Amino acid sequence: xxxxxxxxxxxxxxxxxxxxxxxxxxxxxxxxxxxxxxxxxxxxxxxxxxxxxxxxxxxxxxxxxxxxxxxxxxxxxxxxxxxxxxxxxxxxxxxxxxxxxxxxxxxxxxxxxxxxxxxxxxxxxxxxxxxxxxxxxxxxxxxxxxxxxxxxxxxxxxxxxxxxxxxxx
Amino acid sequence: xxxxxxxxxxxxxxxxxxxxxxxxxxxxxxxxxxxxxxxxxxxxxxxxxxxxxxxxxxxxxxxxxxxxxxxxxxxxxxxxxxxxxxxxxxxxxxxxxxxxxxxxxxxxxxxxxxxxxxxxxxxxxxxxxxxxxxxxxxxxxxxxxxxxxxxxxxxxxxxxxxxxxxxxxxxxxxxxxxxxxxxxxxxxxxxxxxxxxxxxxxxxxxxxxxxxxxxxxxxxxxxxxxxxxxxxxxxxxxxxxxxxxxxxxxxxxxxxxxxxxxxxxxxxxxxxxxxxxxxxxxxxxxxxxxxxxxxxxxxxxxxxxxxxxxxxxxxxxxxxxxxxxxxxxxxxxxxxxxxxxxxxxxxxxxxxxxxxxxxxxxxxxxxxxxxxxxxxxxxxxxxxxxxxxxxxxxxxxxxxxxxxxxxxxxxxxxxxxxxxxxxxxxxxxxxxxxxxxxxxxxxx
Numbered sequence: 001x002x003x004x005x006x007x008x009x010x011x012x013x014x015x016x017x018x019x020x021x022x023x024x025x026x027x028x029x030x031x032x033x034x035x036x037x038x039x040x041x042x043x044x045x046x047x048x049x050x051x052x053x054x055x056x057x058x059x060x061x062x063x064x065x066x067x068x069x070x071x072x073x074x075x076x077x078x079x080x081x082x083x084x085x086x087x088x089x090x091x092x093x094x095x096x097x098x099x100x101x102x103x104x105x106x107x108x109x110x111x112x113x114x115x116x117x118x119x120x121x122x123x124x125x126x127x128x129x130x131x132x133x134x135x136x137x138x139x140x141x142x143x144x145x146x147x148x149x150x151x152x153x154x155x156x157x158x159x160x161x162x163x164x165x166x167x168x169x
Numbered sequence: 170x171x172x173x174x175x176x177x178x179x180x181x182x183x184x185x186x187x188x189x190x191x192x193x194x195x196x197x198x199x200x201x202x203x204x205x206x207x208x209x210x211x212x213x214x215x216x217x218x219x220x221x222x223x224x225x226x227x228x229x230x231x232x233x234x235x236x237x238x239x240x241x242x243x244x245x246x247x248x249x250x251x252x253x254x255x256x257x258x259x260x261x262x263x264x265x266x267x268x269x270x271x272x273x274x275x276x277x278x279x280x281x282x283x284x285x286x287x288x289x290x291x292x293x294x295x296x297x298x299x300x301x302x303x304x305x306x307x308x309x310x311x312x313x314x315x316x317x318x319x320x321x322x323x324x325x326x327x328x329x330x331x332x333x334x335x336x337x338x339x340x341x342x343x344x345x346x347x348x349x350x351x352x353x354x355x356x357x358x359x360x361x362x363x364x365x366x367x368x369x370x371x372x373x374x375x376x377x378x379x380x381x382x383x384x385x386x387x388x389x390x391x392x393x394x395x396x397x398x399x400x401x402x403x404x405x406x407x408x409x410x411x412x413x414x415x416x417x418x419x420x421x422x423x424x425x426x427x428x429x430x431x432x433x434x435x436x437x438x439x440x441x442x443x444x445x446x447x448x449x450x451x452x453x454x455x456x457x458x459x460x461x462x463x464x465x466x467x468x469x470x471x472x473x474x475x476x477x478x479x480x481x482x483x484x485x486x487x488x489x490x491x492x493x494x495x496x497x498x499x500x501x502x503x504x505x506x507x508x509x510x511x512x513x514x515x516x517x518x519x520x521x522x523x524x525x526x527x528x529x530x531x532x533x534x535x536x537x538x539x540x541x542x543x544x545x546x547x548x549x550x551x552x553x554x555x556x557x558x559x560x561x562x563x564x565x566x567x568x569x570x571x572x573x574x575x576x577x578x579x580x581x582x583x584x585x586x587x588x589x590x591x592x593x594x595x596x597x598x599x600x601x602x603x604x605x606x607x608x609x610x611x612x613x
Contacts, residue, residue, distance in 0.1 A: 141612060143262070
């Protein structure tokens with residue numbers, strides 16, 4: 001079969017973009033941005049023509065702590081994944097940022113990509129990752145007085161406990 | 170105190186729309202400026218948004234979540250000055266059922282049943298994007314049999330027709346053209362009747378699956394599709410007579426809910442909203458998948474980005490889809506409807522009766538599912554509402570480690586404040602309708 005996924009993300013690739021390691025996962029380019037340079041890299045990518053933030057989501061890698069990442073990037077518990085789209089060049093680019101459990105925060109993309117407003121709120125709601133300087137960081141899908149962040153891997157499923165602060169079980 | 174510390178202390182901010190007397194000019198201008206991709210100072214020069222805090226003649230009201238024209242359970246907080254909408258904030262989550270969390274517990278075999286319920290108006294597109302993502306992880310995306318690919322295109326285009334016909338119905342209903350509502354539902358039902366014949370269900374089909382489709386087309390399908398096309402074509406002309414050329418209809422929609430190309434791109438809007446602003450962006454053409462490059466179709470674009478453009482685009486996209494369906498009918502190849510790969514394909518029903526191995530294989534694949542190699546992919550296709558994307562992280566087990574759906578409506582709903590700014594409350598209904606959100610996929 002000629003179409004085996006050629007380059008897995010574990011295969012290190014010397015290519016970089018704006019100083020960040022660039023790998024190809026199943027034919028899709030992925031950039032691993034260090035957290036402290038996340039805002040700068042996103043600004044540079046916007047200037048490169050990646051004008052639309054198609055998607056912003058996160059993954060909780062609690063159960064895969066020691067996964068291999070390219071370059072100097074150290075694996076952390078959370079990972080924010082941003083899918084950028086360039087309409088002009090008809091290209092996509094995925095940016096993955098490691099976010100540590102001890103300080104789950106990232107600068108907001110609101111000023112570059114206002115369309116990420118709801119997506120960042122969803123990530124905050126589901127994973128508890130805080131986006132600093134976001135105009136309205138509050139829960140978007142869960143009720144306002146919900147406790148916990150449901151898409152975290154240590155958030156239990158299987159039973160339905162009473163989760164509201166005021167309720168008496 | 171920074172936001173990080175506030176949240177750590179257990180004081181989570183609550184969502185809401187603050188009256189402008191409690192906001193700073195910077196916060197107000199940031200809302201406008203970021204979307205136009207300019208600084209607050211430049212946004213202030215544009216004018217339009219009164220920022221005088223002494224001007225407290227504004228009122229904040231709730232529209233929804235039970236309003237009949239909010240397409241489900243969308244709630245809008247509107248800041249009004251008289252009848253003019255100054256600001257608006259969509260509040261969502263009333264239909265949230267944790268489908269992404271559920272998806273982590275379901276195998277790739279069962280995943281389709283979950284995904285198909287997100288955008289319940291175009292279920293086949295949801296299944297398609299999920300199947301394509303799984304196939305990409307499995308490395309079999311180029312091995313899907315021809316017939317399955319063409320069947321997927323047929324169903325996807327028919328689904329686009331049924332979805333846009335539903336839009337015609339709800340758009341008519343929201344604006345008081347009640348006869349249009351009846352007509353739209355009637356025509357959509359004809360398409361759903363065909364889906365029922367093919368998949369067994371009107372909605373939530375789980376028909377497009379990783380590896381192909383669930384079953385072959387039933388006998389007489391070609392006549393059914395031809396009958397459908399013959400029926401709908403003149404009906405679309407009737408819609409033109411009833412609505413497109415009608416002065417009342419035009420007055421309600423033209424110049425309402427205007428959004429520019431810059432705003433739409435900054436907000437991540439896709440589908441008819443983006444095309445309405447004159448940006449010819451259609452993933453079927455610009456990042457082709459399936460066999461779309463072999464077909465001849467036009468990407469419909471508007472020029473003003475108003476509600477009328479979005480209506481006209483959808484109406485003409487039904488015509489384009491019909492053109493595509495005709496070509497698919499001519500070229501539908503024969504052959505298998507799913508991949509003959511023991512790993513993902515269960516054995517045929519007849520084999521189970523005669524072979525113990527087939528029975529075990531069938532049992533294993535349905536109870537345990539199949540393992541998918543480690544990795545992560547993002548696959549996007551053009552759904553009737555815009556770009557629907559599926560992001561899957563696999564850890565090598567039969568269930569996805571993380572499954573995320575980029576729902577077009579979830580992103581498109583963010584356009585509402587910018588479309589409504591400065592408009593009338595009565596037009597708010599037209600604007601919501603023209604965005605055509607499906608709350609099932611907004612909240613997931």
